[in-house]
Amino acid sequence: MSKEQKITNDIKVPNKDLEALRMNFPHCFDKDGNFQLEKFKNNLTEKEINFSTESYGLDWLGKSYARLLASDPATTLLKADEKHNAKPENTNAENLLIKGDNLEVLKHLANAYHEKVKMIYIDPPYNTGNDGFVYEDDRKFTLKELQNLIGVDAEKAKRILDFTKQKSNSHSAWLTFLYPRLYIAKQLLKDDGVIFVSIDDNEVAQLRLLMDEVFGEENFVAKLPTIMNLKGNNDEFGFAGTHEYTVVYSKNKNNALLNQFNIDDDDIEDWSEDEIGFYKQGANLKATGTNAPREKRPNLYYPIFIDTNDTVYVTDDDNPPTEFVGDLITLYPKTNEQEMSWRWSKDKVKNEPNNIIVSRNGNIGIYKKQRPSLGDLPSKKPKTIFYKAEYSSGNGTAQIKNLLGDKYFSNPKPTQLIKDLITVGSNADDLILDFFAGSGTTADSIFQLNIDNFGKRNFILVQLPELIDPKKEKSAYDFVKSELKAEPTIFEITKERLLRAAKKINTELDSKIEKLKKELPTEETKLEIKNLGEIKTQNSFKIFETTPIWEDYDFEAEEFDSSQTLFDAGKLTEEDIKALLVTWKTYDGIALTQELEKIDLSGYTAYYGNNKLYLMNKGFTTENLKNLLEKIDSDKKFNPTSIIAFGYHFESKNLRELSENVKSYANKKNIDIDFITRY
Numbered sequence: 001m002s003k004e005q006k007i008t009n010d011i012k013v014p015n016k017d018l019e020a021l022r023m024n025f026p027h028c029f030d031k032d033g034n035f036q037l038e039k040f041k042n043n044l045t046e047k048e049i050n051f052s053t054e055s056y057g058l059d060w061l062g063k064s065y066a067r068l069l070a071s072d073p074a075t076t077l078l079k080a081d082e083k084h085n086a087k088p089e090n091t092n093a094e095n096l097l098i099k100g101d102n103l104e105v106l107k108h109l110a111n112a113y114h115e116k117v118k119m120i121y122i123d124p125p126y127n128t129g130n131d132g133f134v135y136e137d138d139r140k141f142t143l144k145e146l147q148n149l150i151g152v153d154a155e156k157a158k159r160i161l162d163f164t165k166q167k168s169n170s171h172s173a174w175l176t177f178l179y180p181r182l183y184i185a186k187q188l189l190k191d192d193g194v195i196f197v198s199i200d201d202n203e204v205a206q207l208r209l210l211m212d213e214v215f216g217e218e219n220f221v222a223k224l225p226t227i228m229n230l231k232g233n234n235d236e237f238g239f240a241g242t243h244e245y246t247v248v249y250s251k252n253k254n255n256a257l258l259n260q261f262n263i264d265d266d267d268i269e270d271w272s273e274d275e276i277g278f279y280k281q282g283a284n285l286k287a288t289g290t291n292a293p294r295e296k297r298p299n300l301y302y303p304i305f306i307d308t309n310d311t312v313y314v315t316d317d318d319n320p321p322t323e324f325v326g327d328l329i330t331l332y333p334k335t336n337e338q339e340m341s342w343r344w345s346k347d348k349v350k351n352e353p354n355n356i357i358v359s360r361n362g363n364i365g366i367y368k369k370q371r372p373s374l375g376d377l378p379s380k381k382p383k384t385i386f387y388k389a390e391y392s393s394g395n396g397t398a399q400i401k402n403l404l405g406d407k408y409f410s411n412p413k414p415t416q417l418i419k420d421l422i423t424v425g426s427n428a429d430d431l432i433l434d435f436f437a438g439s440g441t442t443a444d445s446i447f448q449l450n451i452d453n454f455g456k457r458n459f460i461l462v463q464l465p466e467l468i469d470p471k472k473e474k475s476a477y478d479f480v481k482s483e484l485k486a487e488p489t490i491f492e493i494t495k496e497r498l499l500r501a502a503k504k505i506n507t508e509l510d511s512k513i514e515k516l517k518k519e520l521p522t523e524e525t526k527l528e529i530k531n532l533g534e535i536k537t538q539n540s541f542k543i544f545e546t547t548p549i550w551e552d553y554d555f556e557a558e559e560f561d562s563s564q565t566l567f568d569a570g571k572l573t574e575e576d577i578k579a580l581l582v583t584w585k586t587y588d589g590i591a592l593t594q595e596l597e598k599i600d601l602s603g604y605t606a607y608y609g610n611n612k613l614y615l616m617n618k619g620f621t622t623e624n625l626k627n628l629l630e631k632i633d634s635d636k637k638f639n640p641t642s643i644i645a646f647g648y649h650f651e652s653k654n655l656r657e658l659s660e661n662v663k664s665y666a667n668k669k670n671i672d673i674d675f676i677t678r679y
Contacts, residue, residue, distance in 0.1 A: 100546030118430035282370030
């Protein structure tokens with residue numbers, strides 16, 4: 001099979017909803033692929049599904065434009081920071097730091113990381129009026145183009161274009177900014193994934209409605225007042241502000257499972273221990289509520305017998321047991337003389353005697369033993385008011401100063417807060433995304449958590465190379481320019497925070513390992529040394545960045561004719577081709593951290609991964625083709641199902657030869673190979 005693709009200027013986020021409709025309702029699409037809404041509605045009406053004519057939702061100037069931004073093609077390529085990534089500690093790194101506009105980056109990640117992320121944490125602009133947020137957009141739509149793209153009249157299209165050009169910080173501007181980012185981010189979440197968003201009073205109401213729109217109102221989990229300043233901010237009107245909010249939504253609440261906190265020393269007194277493990281008194285086994293009366297659940301009305309040793313008995317015939325110790329008490333599920341029911345069946349009572357507590361505090365009663373939810377240690381559900389002294393915003397500032405030497409970032413989140421959110425929202429080997437990376441607290445927190453529980457969490461961080469103001473933020477500007485010898489941007493602070501956090505942790509790990517080596521060697525110490533060594537290898541990251549698609553690289557003919565020299569591929573450098581390869585492989589679903597294997601085809605270098613072979617370079621000959629076909633037959637590890645060629649680097653006759661031979665060649669492995677030409 002052979003086909004031609006103009007892919008580089010058409011990297012879009014897959015519309016999974018439309019794909020689901022196409023799969024399940026193919027008859028509701030016309031021959032041109034347009035979805036016919038009325039036909040769809042009629043189809044559902046036939047199945048007695050009612051349509052509501054009224055609904056509650058969020059609307060704002062720019063909503064249709066925000067939807068366009070979510071589906072609009074990316075305007076950039078991805079390229080690797082080869083110098084950084086080639087360092088020995090980074091060659092096998094599974095963590096990512098990406099420099100660029102996060103909307104562009106999310107579009108690039110949409111295929112390779114679709115439903116791969118367990119947790120997202122973001123700390124977006126709060127739009128306080130003082131945080132510098134303004135809506136900026138460099139897209140150049142004409143009035144007519146925008147009308148056609150989003151289906152609005154000329155007056156509304158003009159209003160939208162005006163506000164996108166005037167650097168607004170209105171609620172509409174903020175919502176237009178955030179909507180497409182959340183829309184794409186949702187697609188990256190696993191089905192059991194969760195997202196945490198930090199926000200304050202300025203936009204919390206709008207955020208809730210926006211999250212309802214994107215994630216579904218039914219997937220709301222919590223709005224957590226998060227105490228950041230217990231003393232209160234007396235600069236605020238009327239009340240001294242102490243908190244922000246953390247808004248939590250799930251991808252699918254039916255599948256989401258949030259973790260609990262391990263209890264501390266003060267709470268351990270509330271727990272007892274038996275031969276199974278820790279427990280404390282849980283729910284009464286006598287049912288309550290509308291379904292509790294005996295007539296609702298007659299099979300769960302029966303006597304339970306308790307002897308002097310608090311041993312619990314049930315019998316098939318409801319008669320007292322023949323053997324017991326001391327006196328025997330008969331207990332029925334009654335409340336105020338009304339016959340009710342038990343929560344447990346007879347079989348469950350028989351099979352789980354060790355999970356029942358008998359209470360003789362006043363009236364005798366029986367209760368379930370509440371066991372720990374996680375592992376062997378007791379845990380507790382997080383409370384809806386999020387507070388620890390360590391959450392103080394001053395701690396976040398102190399942590400930056402300790403690592404970098406001064407306060408180079410405004411209001412960084414403290415690591416303990418992010419560690420606790422990650423503990424609740426992810427497990428030890430999950431992938432976590434933060435596309436407003438800021439000072440890099442999320443990565444630092446993951447480094448620390450992996451030590452705490454021998455975890456293998458990985459992260460993707462995204463940060464815009466936002467310029468640092470040399471007057472308002474002079475110390476940060478001087479730090480980056482003079483000490484780091486880099487362009488003064490926020491990204492450079494993010495990067496340096498990660499480098500120094502990793503170095504600090506690795507120094508501590510080396511110290512622990514050396515100390516363990518001096519102890520008597522046991523299987524336990526050997527295992528701990530091994531685990532600490534593995535964690536040390538995780539404290540690294542690869543760097544990628546977005547870069548604009550080349551000038552004049554924009555061909556919009558209905559059919560591509562390679563003889564038309566509308567783009568001069570001769571000006572492309574080796575670095576340009578590498579960027580194209582990184583972009584294409586990510587588009588094809590290959591993770592950024594996965595290196596492609598170099599394949600030698602009689603002197604021609606191709607690139608291979610996930611059963612895809614990329615032919616990017618010039619000079620492909622008949623001899624190279626012959627070697628390629630031989631390798632498919634003879635190399636057990638080489639099984640390309642797609643061969644992708646960069647059309648600008650091939651003569652038309654070479655492409656035809658390649659395509660025809662790949663298509664007609666009966667390889668010994670019976671692989672159905674798809675040949676694709678891209679421009």
